[in-house]
Amino acid sequence: MSATLQTATEARSGKGHKDENFPVASHLIHPRNRGAILAFYDFVRAGDDVADHTTLAPERKVELLDVLADALTGKGPSDPEAEPLKRELLARGLPATHALELLDAFRLDAVKNRYADWDDLIAYCRLSAMPVGRYVLDVHGEDARVVWGPSDAICAALQIINHLQDCGKDFVRNDRVYLPQETLDKHGAAISDLGAAKASPALRAVIRELAERTMGLLDEGAVLPDLIADLRLSLEIAAIHRLAVVLCRGLMERDPLSEKVHHGKAAFALTALGGIATTLARRPLRGRTLRRHALGGRA
Known part of the structure; x- marks a missing residue:
């Protein structure tokens, strides 16, 4: 992958919720809630993949994470990685706080090792x-x-x-x-x-x-x-x-x-x-x- 990535989508690793060490929204979770949890996971996974990318410069990682945050909160243009979670938050009247805190963690990963x-x-x-x-x-x-x-x-x-x-x-x-x-x-x-x-x-x-x-x-x-x-x-x-x-x-x-x-x-x-x-x-x-x-x- 090139260091000239323009979006978080281009940094995706291909890893999904079934690849995690612990269950993520297994079928124990009621269907009415699984979608909201998986939307959160997918958004967070996109940010994590940016932070873990091996060729992106730290400052570019932070820029891409900022784009994800702004897309989620509506401060910036729409982003396909943010839209599903944005819809779930709006439908449930939940704030974006938890997702934004995860992005803060990924910003740390970009600059602190x-x-x-x-x-x-x-x-x-x-x-x-x-x-x-x-x-x-x-x-x-x-x-x-x-x-x-x-x-x-x-x-x-x-x-x-x-x-x-x-x-x-x-x-x-x-x-x-x-x-x-x-x-x-x-x-x-x-x-x-x-x-x-x-x-x-x-x-x-x-x-x-x-x-x-x-x-x-x-x-x-x-x-x-x-x-x-x-x-x-x-x-x-x-x-x-x-x-x-x-x-x-x-x-x-x-x-x-x-x-x-x-x-x-x-x-x-x-x-x-x-x-x-x-x-x-x-x-x-x-x-x-x-x-x-x-x-x-x-x-």
């Missing part, structure tokens, strides 16, 4: 991951005061799991390192270790520590399926959470540079079904969970 510490990484997740969950919850009419907090924790965890799984690819392909420098220094690991065929013991220690911290985020968000009013969305999130826990445990034990961490299709389905079954069994106790959550977790 290192992270100082855990807090720096979480601040990135606030833009790159948390708005995704918030948008899905808003589409379903869930109470933001109840569900945004645990959703933020799960979404940050999903993002970091992806970073850990792809740490070698991100470094080799885009010279991008999401592993915090503070954690690398703590274990005596070098950024150049990410370019090896196999992780060094020091890099494995870094990945293990970050996976353990990520498991803490998943623990924080574990209550989310029980807080959600929409049963189908509750089951979708339960499946995603269970898959994330298994992946996170895998990252504590396996080397993402040389070993496959992700599930096969059969294991993927069984793990997801386990999360769904557990949430269904707890569903009659949802009222009690809501009351306990409102009291800050106290019985």
Whole structure:
């Protein structure tokens, strides 16, 4: 692809929602909401492909992301990547805030390729991951005061799991390192270790520590399926959470540079079904969970 791309469409990688590590608007989601979620995904995917493009200059990436933002908000000309989401937002009376925050994350990706510490990484997740969950919850009419907090924790965890799984690819392909420098220094690991065929013991220690911290985020968000009013969305999130826990445990034990961490299709389905079954069994106790959550977790 040439560095003279004129639109975000020309930067598209061809990757779709079925290629993601976690389900995106699976058929658990009610048909009335799947279109709105897929429109959001497609818009965000277009921005992500711009940010990840290997030959575009950083300033050109930012320009193309600005064009997407202006098309979505109506400040600029129409863009085919923005129109489906723009229609969904208008039909549902939702703001463009969550999508625009994702574009802010992609602008960061265009100009920033290192992270100082855990807090720096979480601040990135606030833009790159948390708005995704918030948008899905808003589409379903869930109470933001109840569900945004645990959703933020799960979404940050999903993002970091992806970073850990792809740490070698991100470094080799885009010279991008999401592993915090503070954690690398703590274990005596070098950024150049990410370019090896196999992780060094020091890099494995870094990945293990970050996976353990990520498991803490998943623990924080574990209550989310029980807080959600929409049963189908509750089951979708339960499946995603269970898959994330298994992946996170895998990252504590396996080397993402040389070993496959992700599930096969059969294991993927069984793990997801386990999360769904557990949430269904707890569903009659949802009222009690809501009351306990409102009291800050106290019985």
